[in-house]
Amino acid sequence: MISGSARLAGVIGHPVSHSRSPLLHNHWLARHGIDGAYVPLPVPPERLETALRGLRAAGFAGLNVTVPHKQAVAAFCDELDEAASRTGSVNTLVFTADGRCLGSSTDGAGFLASLRAAGVDARTGPVLLLGAGGAALALAASLLAHGIPVLVANRTRERSEALARRLATAAGPAPRHAVPGPGVRVLDWAAWPAALADVALLVNTTSLGMRGQPALPTDLSRAGARLVVADIVYVPLETALLAAARARGLRTVGGLGMLLHQAVPGFAAWFGVTPEVDDEVTALLASSVAASGQPAATDASG
Ligand code: ATR
Numbered sequence: 001m002i003s004g005s006a007r008l009a010g011v012i013g014h015p016v017s018h019s020r021s022p023l024l025h026n027h028w029l030a031r032h033g034i035d036g037a038y039v040p041l042p043v044p045p046e047r048l049e050t051a052l053r054g055l056r057a058a059g060f061a062g063l064n065v066t067v068p069h070k071q072a073v074a075a076f077c078d079e080l081d082e083a084a085s086r087t088g089s090v091n092t093l094v095f096t097a098d099g100r101c102l103g104s105s106t107d108g109a110g111f112l113a114s115l116r117a118a119g120v121d122a123r124t125g126p127v128l129l130l131g132a133g134g135a136a137l138a139l140a141a142s143l144l145a146h147g148i149p150v151l152v153a154n155r156t157r158e159r160s161e162a163l164a165r166r167l168a169t170a171a172g173p174a175p176r177h178a179v180p181g182p183g184v185r186v187l188d189w190a191a192w193p194a195a196l197a198d199v200a201l202l203v204n205t206t207s208l209g210m211r212g213q214p215a216l217p218t219d220l221s222r223a224g225a226r227l228v229v230a231d232i233v234y235v236p237l238e239t240a241l242l243a244a245a246r247a248r249g250l251r252t253v254g255g256l257g258m259l260l261h262q263a264v265p266g267f268a269a270w271f272g273v274t275p276e277v278d279d280e281v282t283a284l285l286a287s288s289v290a291a292s293g294q295p296a297a298t299d300a301s302g
Helices: 021-031 045-057 072-076 082-087 107-117 134-145 157-170 189-198 240-247 256-261 264-271 279-292
Strands: 007-013 036-042 062-065 092-095 101-104 127-130 150-154 184-188 201-204 228-231 251-253
Touching: 007 021, 007 045, 007 264, 021 036, 021 264, 021 279, 045 072, 045 092, 062 264, 072 101, 082 101, 082 107, 082 134, 092 264, 107 134, 107 228, 107 256, 107 264, 127 134, 127 189, 134 150, 134 157, 150 157, 150 189, 157 184, 184 189, 228 240, 240 251, 256 279
Parallel strands: 007 036, 007 062, 127 150, 127 201, 150 184, 201 228, 228 251
Antiparallel strands: 062 092, 092 101
């Protein structure tokens, strides 16, 4: 229901037509009988500042931010949470009643929440991330903040090295942990299959395996029996990597959970209710993915 005093939120990106966030948030609004709406807001980079000022002036409670604005919006925020300042990337904005703009990055926490929901404890050993883009940075920052060692392998090695340097610097002189926390170890792209014996969790954060993209070259022959394999790609719901892992009897976690869980803190802040990631909403999103057949970004906030 939408009355004259409905609370408003939305997703800004360019494009946003692929975004599943409107489907998800409007489902939760209906489910909780909240007087509100969540709308797609296609905003090109040159109109970002005007759009942010306008949406704030129009009384929006906040926004999700997706490609290509995740870095640029950080400059408009009065405050960033720890994950956003570590990664320089913002996927959730909250406009407060006293006129401030709070930026947060919920992708990393969303990924960890999706693991927990799948019954996977990421603290049992090192995590190997494939890829070194924005998604890898968000995941690595959250894993490190929980004291979990991270290995990164990327086709372009300098990008993994830049990611490792960024997180080493972002950790700052006063780390969260009493003892110095773990860092990021960089592996050559060709070396990741051989490293599997020593890791507890393998996560694909590259765009490989997404519908319309080549499959990730998959060699899981060195995997220990307790390796968990996760993919943040959710179109298709089961990537070739996950299928290969399942065929070996390994546990798998698909990308849909991260998409759902990263959305929870924004909804709670804008609409005042913490929504459930339950079977009903998971099935809704899964059927939307299955029906669309469209490629989607690895960007979880999409
Ligand atoms: P995001 O911000 O969503 O993580 P991105 O910054 O475009 O997206 O990163 C995409 C990731 O997929 C990168 O790690 C990229 O590797 P490069 O840094 O070498 O470009 C990876 N990727 C894309 N196509 C690939 C391919 N054909 N083989 C290996 N890695 C690939």
